[in-house]
Every structure is written in C-alpha cells, then in structure tokens.
Amino acid sequence: MHALQLSSRPAGDSRRALLEVPGEEMRSWLHARGQAPLRARQMRRWLLAGRATSFEQMSDLPKQLRDELAAAYRPLGSDIARHLISCDGTHKLLLRLHDEQVIECVLLQEADRRTVCISTQVGCGMGCVFCASGLGGLVRNLTAGEILEQLIHARNLLPAEERLTHIVVMGMGEPLANLDALLEALAVATSPQGLGIGARHVTISTVGLPAKIRQLADLKKQYHLAVSLHAPNEELRTRIVPTNDKTGLPAILEAAGYFQATTGRQVTYEYVLLRDLNDQPAHAAELAKLLRGRQAHVNLIPFNDVEGLPYRRLTQQALTDFVAILRGGGISAKVRKRKGADIDAACGQLRRAANTEESHHESHE
Numbered sequence: 001m002h003a004l005q006l007s008s009r010p011a012g013d014s015r016r017a018l019l020e021v022p023g024e025e026m027r028s029w030l031h032a033r034g035q036a037p038l039r040a041r042q043m044r045r046w047l048l049a050g051r052a053t054s055f056e057q058m059s060d061l062p063k064q065l066r067d068e069l070a071a072a073y074r075p076l077g078s079d080i081a082r083h084l085i086s087c088d089g090t091h092k093l094l095l096r097l098h099d100e101q102v103i104e105c106v107l108l109q110e111a112d113r114r115t116v117c118i119s120t121q122v123g124c125g126m127g128c129v130f131c132a133s134g135l136g137g138l139v140r141n142l143t144a145g146e147i148l149e150q151l152i153h154a155r156n157l158l159p160a161e162e163r164l165t166h167i168v169v170m171g172m173g174e175p176l177a178n179l180d181a182l183l184e185a186l187a188v189a190t191s192p193q194g195l196g197i198g199a200r201h202v203t204i205s206t207v208g209l210p211a212k213i214r215q216l217a218d219l220k221k222q223y224h225l226a227v228s229l230h231a232p233n234e235e236l237r238t239r240i241v242p243t244n245d246k247t248g249l250p251a252i253l254e255a256a257g258y259f260q261a262t263t264g265r266q267v268t269y270e271y272v273l274l275r276d277l278n279d280q281p282a283h284a285a286e287l288a289k290l291l292r293g294r295q296a297h298v299n300l301i302p303f304n305d306v307e308g309l310p311y312r313r314l315t316q317q318a319l320t321d322f323v324a325i326l327r328g329g330g331i332s333a334k335v336r337k338r339k340g341a342d343i344d345a346a347c348g349q350l351r352r353a354a355n356t357e358e359s360h361h362e363s364h365e
C-alpha cells in the first residue's frame with residue numbers, strides 16, 4: 001500500500017470552481033473581457049477531456065485570459081488531500097472541498113473495467129448502524145460540480161489511453177436525497193461531450209426513498225438501481241436501517257417494482273451480512289421468499305470489521321449456507337469481492353480516520 005499526502009489550498013482562497021459557475025455568469029464575465037462565449041466551452045472541454053488541472057495548461061486560450069481566469073476562479077474546487085493506492089490497484093482519494101469538508105471516492109480497476117465509486121453528500125442522514133459514513137450524521141449535500149469533480153480526479157489517475165467505464169453511486173450519502181445534483185452530474189458524465197461513460201454502466205444505490213425511486217424511473221434513463229435491503233423483515237430492517245420505520249419494506253419493494261417495470265432494468269438488492277444479526281439460515285429463507293417473483297438479483301456484502309462499530313464479519317460457513325439457501329429459493333445471488341482492503345476502502349472509513357486523526361491532532365495542540 002502507498003499513501004501520498006498532498007498539499008492543501010492556500011488559506012483564504014475564495015475563488016469559485018469553474019464547474020460551480022453558471023453558464024450565463026461565465027459568458028458575461030468573458031464578454032466583459034472581449035472574449036467569445038465559446039471560450040466557456042473550451043474550458044469545460046479542457047477539464048473534462050483534456051485533463052487540465054490548471055488554467056496554464058489550457059494552451060489554446062490567450063495567455064492574458066488564462067492569467068485573469070486564474071485570478072478569478074479555480075479550475076477544480078476540490079484538492080486531493082490524501083491518495084492511497086492498494087496492492088490490488090484500487091485507488092482511494094480523500095478530497096478536500098472549498099469549505100474544508102472532506103469526501104471520499106474510490107477508483108477500482110478490474111480487467112477492462114475502470115469503476116469509480118462516488119459520494120453524493122458530506123456525511124449521511126440515514127444512520128445505517130454498520131456504516132462509518134453515517135456516524136456523524138448529514139453535514140450537507142454535494143453540488144453537481146463536486147460530484148463531477150470526483151470523477152475527474154479519478155479519471156486523471158488513469159493513463160492517457162484509458163478512460164472510466166463504470167460509475168457506482170455507493171459512496172458517502174444517500175444519492176436519492178440529493179437527486180437533482182446527482183442527475184446534473186451524471187448528465188455530463190454520460191454525455192459524449194463530457195466523460196462519455198455509458199448510462200447503462202451507472203448504478204445508483206439507495207436505502208429506498210420510494211417517491212424518489214419513482215421519480216428516477218419516470219425519467220426513463222438507463223441507470224441501474226440497487227436497493228440496500230440488509231434485512232428480510234420490517235423489524236430487523238428498522239434495527240439496521242433506522243429510516244425504515246418511516247418508509248417500510250412494502251413501499252420500497254413496490255417502488256423498486258415500478259422502477260423495473262418502467263425502465264425494463266433488473267433491480268439489484270444489496271445485503272450487508274452482519275454476524276449473528278442478519279446472517280442466519282432463517283434470514284436467507286425469508287429473503288428468498290420476500291424477493292420471489294421479482295426477477296431480483298442479490299449482492300451479498302460480508303461486513304468487514306470497522307473500528308468503533310460493534311459488528312463482526314460472518315463466518316465462511318454462514319456465508320456459504322446463506323448463498324446456497326438463496327439460490328435454492330430461485331434467487332440469483334453473488335458475493336461482492338473485497339477490493340482495497342488494505343486502504344480502508346469501505347464507505348466512510350478513510351474520512352473517519354482522517355477526522356479522528358485531525359481531532360487527535362487538535363487535542364494535542
């Protein structure tokens with residue numbers, strides 16, 4: 001594992017990032033300097049396709065304009081505060097935002113796939129009991145620009161001849177609680193003039209906000225939906241995903257069924273296996289019954305111990321039995337492989353570690 005510690009932004013830097021500046025505002029800024037509106041498009045192209053991280057690199061812009069841009073704006077609003085590289089080729093970036101908040105994104109490399117896992121919020125308000133991201137609650141939504149910048153930073157790690165192929169929206173936050181910003185970012189990510197990632201290669205994961213699932217379905221995009229179930233009945237699910245007490249399983253499954261019927265895309269159900277809590281044969285049988293007839297696919301995610309949380313990884317035997325019971329019940333099921341284990345690649349762990357380090361540091365000052 002390699003860890004690269006990178007520099008921070010100068011204190012008091014209040015310049016806004018290019019992707020945060022509305023098109024109209026940028027065009028009038030350019031107009032005031034006698035520049036054509038197409039310069040705005042040129043700059044975006046440099047960020048999205050040209051991999052520029054400074055105005056200086058935007059070599060087809062006049063030198064004076066580049067200097068004026070650098071004085072007024074930042075090409076990217078986020079900095080890489082920390083960069084970890086796992087021995088299996090997984091990269092994890094801790095990005096510092098303009099307000100000093102930090103978020104994580106992960107680049108996974110497997111055969112021809114270059115997948116980025118992105119965050120949509122700082123913190124998370126859903127409070128899933130096994131999750132490091134939810135421990136401090138929700139801080140704020142990310143902007144579309146901040147979501148897009150995660151993809152840009154991850155893409156910039158790849159050699160020039162490679163490009164991103166897949167996006168999974170499974171990082172910090174509940175994506176459907178920040179749907180507008182997410183959709184805006186994905187529109188650019190999937191556009192040929194943007195990052196050119198196929199819409200069918202985008203997976204949005206949710207704990208289940210029924211109204212938002214329906215809204216997403218009605219847009220008839222090709223995005224794939226993953227619903228985080230984690231339990232086969234109301235009582236247990238409310239213990240693991242506290243927001244379930246307001247929503248309830250029937251409403252979530254109904255909305256997921258609507259998504260499948262409207263978009264024609266199979267829904268994946270995610271299930272984090274926690275030892276002795278939701279990993280018993282009876283849970284597997286109940287899950288198979290719950291999903292029967294739904295053409296569902298289940299992704300099983302064995303929990304990995306997180307410092308500060310009381311849950312444990314299930315035994316190999318329990319995992320084998322769980323998969324066999326599901327498959328025996330006619331449900332397609334797969335166990336998710338663990339990537340980046342040596343760099344805390346699971347959701348929220350690195351941010352939490354960094355925040356803890358910071359507070360230790362502060363308490364020692």
Ligand code: SF4
Nearest residue numbers: 124126128131134173
């Ligand atoms: S698992 Fe996802 S939805 Fe649940 S608290 Fe963590 S980030 Fe939020």
